[in-house]
Amino acid sequence: GENVEQHPSTLSVQEGDSAVIKCTYSDSASNYFPWYKQELGKRPQLIIDIRSNVGEKKDQRIAVTLNKTAKHFSLHITETQPEDSAVYFCAASDTGFQKLVFGTGTRLLVSP
Amino acid sequence: NAGVTQTPKFRILKIGQSMTLQCTQDMNHNYMYWYRQDPGMGLKLIYYSVGAGITDKGEVPNGYNVSRSTTEDFPLRLELAAPSQTSVYFCASRKSGENTEAFFGQGTRLTVV
Numbered sequence: 001g002e003n004v005e006q007h008p009s010t011l012s013v014q015e016g017d018s019a020v021i022k023c024t025y026s027d028s029a030s031n032y033f034p035w036y037k038q039e040l041g042k043r044p045q046l047i048i049d050i051r052s053n054v055g056e057k058k059d060q061r062i063a064v065t066l067n068k069t070a071k072h073f074s075l076h077i078t079e080t081q082p083e084d085s086a087v088y089f090c091a092a093s094d095t096g097f098q099k100l101v102f103g104t105g106t107r108l109l110v111s112p
Numbered sequence: 113n114a115g116v117t118q119t120p121k122f123r124i125l126k127i128g129q130s131m132t133l134q135c136t137q138d139m140n141h142n143y144m145y146w147y148r149q150d151p152g153m154g155l156k157l158i159y160y161s162v163g164a165g166i167t168d169k170g171e172v173p174n175g176y177n178v179s180r181s182t183t184e185d186f187p188l189r190l191e192l193a194a195p196s197q198t199s200v201y202f203c204a205s206r207k208s209g210e211n212t213e214a215f216f217g218q219g220t221r222l223t224v225v
Contacts, residue, residue, distance in 0.1 A: 006154070031211075034213065042218075043216040043217065043219055044155070044202070044216050046213045046214070051211050091214075093211075098143060098162050099157065099170070100145065100157075100204075100214055101157065101171075102147070102154050102155040102156075103154060104153065104154035105153070105155075107152075
């Protein structure tokens with residue numbers, strides 16, 4: 001089955017800096033890679049996703065890149081703000097597109 | 113539009129007790145999931161279902177059972193609660209198909225003492 005690894009587990013940056021979170025996956029047939037943000041005490045919510053036929057996708061200050069050959073994808077946040085502080089999860093759908101397997105999460109702290 | 117609704121929000125169980133965590137969605141989603149999130153950890157898949165009458169094990173199914181008699185409801189049953197089951201439980205649903213967003217319930221915080 002699919003296995004998703006995520007690094008780093010914690011990331012501290014200064015406001016205005018960029019943040020990068022990286023994930024690797026094991027199932028070469030996976031082709032959907034979403035990113036979720038979970039604020040303290042709240043439910044995870046989708047912030048951006050990418051399909052395997054696309055190498056990069058941007059939405060304002062966030063972007064995701066995908067390298068299918070290397071089986072890794074990354075989340076990039078530019079001009080970070082204190083409200084970006086949260087736990088971020090990457091995920092991948094398995095071969096049958098039914099299961100959604102999550103990484104272990106990255107706690108991002110943006111200091112003013 | 114309520115989305116995914118979980119009940120209860122909080123529960124304290126004694127070791128050996130049993131309980132059912134309720135999850136219902138009103139988006140007519142075929143796929144439903146139960147995850148557990150231990151403190152400071154990621155989301156681990158317990159069970160999932162791709163439609164009424166169909167369930168399958170995830171990464172950590174031991175100690176849990178599920179059923180899916182309707183499209184809307186996907187209850188999670190804990191038998192003989194153990195301290196290791198102390199966690200936050202999230203139910204999620206998504207449309208069938210390969211590239212669809214998962215919507216999460218607000219979570220159930222369970223403590224087993």
